[in-house]
Amino acid sequence: MTGRFSDQTVLVxxxxxxxxxxxxEAVASEGSRVTVSSHAPQTDTVLRIDLRDEESVAHAATLLGPVDHVVSTASMTYSASIGDLELSRLQDAIAAKVTGPLLLAKHMRIRRSLTLFSGQAxxxxxxxTYATGITNGAVAFAAQHLAAELAxxxxxxxSPGIxxxxxxxxxxxxxxxxxxxxxxxxxVGTTGTIQDVVDAVLWILSAGFLTGETVHLDGGRR
Ligand SMILES: NC(=O)c1ccc[n+]([C@@H]2O[C@H](COP(=O)([O-])OP(=O)(O)OC[C@H]3O[C@@H](n4cnc5c(N)ncnc54)[C@H](OP(=O)(O)O)[C@@H]3O)[C@@H](O)[C@H]2O)c1
Structure with a gap:
């Protein structure tokens, strides 16, 4: 199939x-061969990746082989007052957004780009909202540091808004x-649409001079 990503492979x-x-769906319609993952048990069409579990990342990397682009939307959002903080839930939130992407960087044989999801919080x-805020903030720094590491x-x-x-x-x-x-x-007086996010991700994947950046897609809310 022809398109912006023809003959490229993408893991979401x-x-x-x-x-x-x-x-x-969008990268597939642009010609890429797409693999999707879930932290639910593996099926014929869905790879199992639980970003809290290094073995699942390493196993998926072996099954997948080299991949052009990896996009991680993973999140295990956690909100609580500081007095009610549950360490295991905070660790899950950090794993999904911060340490898990480091494991993707370690194990996946990425050829072109890695795109992570932060958030306006x-x-x-x-x-x-400190857990959401701190994990999303760390994603921006992870992008900078991994850009140097994986160059x-x-x-x-x-970083989407709502x-x-x-x-x-x-x-x-x-x-x-x-x-x-x-x-x-x-x-701008609106919330974002799914299409707004898709358009931005397609641009990030194809923008060859863009690295180490966080793209704020939040209608100016920040
Ligand atoms: N929608 C918004 O308003 C908004 C605003 C700001 C930021 N964001 C960010 O945008 C991203 C996508 O959000 P969304 O609206 O599509 O909904 P979401 O429910 O936050 O998406 C999170 C994704 O993470 C996956 N996931 C959960 N636990 C995981 C784990 N342990 N390992 C690997 N993957 C895991 C889930 O898939 P499985 O359960 O199948 O694994 C799900 O597809 C998230 O990072 C979110 O924080 C969204």
Whole structure:
């Protein structure tokens, strides 16, 4: 198939749902051969990668072989007041966003780029959101340091603002109010769309002079 990524291979970690699934579909439609992973048990079509488990990353790397681009959407978001902090849940959050991507860098044979997901919470401190903020902030530094470590493989991060990806559906009847408030706090007056994120990721994957950067896609909220 012809397209921006024809004959290139892409691994999307967390690619079975929400933003990851949309990214996987988009890169496939641009001609790439896509593998998606989940931390759920392996199936015929989905690789198992649990970023808390180095063995799962190493095993997946062996099964996959060399890969042109890796995109990690992984997150195990955790919010709690500091008095209620549960260390194991904080460690899961750090593993999904920070130490797990280091394991991807260690084990995957990446030929062109690694793209990580940060998030606006890093730059908007608030009560109870320190775990999300600190892990997302660390992603931006991970992109800088891994860019030097893996060079000439490019490493970047994307930091979305609030996007109606399905992530917020658990809020039920409060979801509409939550999204309206989030939109009102941006400079552009909207929340982000799945397509906004897909477009930015396609650009990051193809932008050969971009490395070590965090692309802020948050409507100016930061
Ligand atoms: N949507 C937003 O408003 C928003 C805002 C700011 C930042 N972000 C960031 O954008 C990224 C994608 O978000 P999203 O909206 O698509 O929803 P999400 O639920 O946050 O996506 C997280 C992904 O991580 C995967 N995952 C969970 N635990 C994992 C583990 N231990 N190892 C490997 N993968 C794991 C999940 O897939 P499996 O369960 O199949 O493994 C899921 O696809 C996340 O990093 C999120 O923090 C989103």
């Amino acid at each position: 970690v967390g690619g079975t749902q929400r933003l990851g699934a949309a990214i996987a 890093a730059w908007r401190p608030g009560s109870g 000439p493989v490019r490493v970047n991060a994307i 996007v109606d990806s399905g992530l917020w559906d658990g809020r039920g009847a409060q979801k509409a109010d939550f999204l309206a408030t989030a939109a009102s706090r941006t400079l």
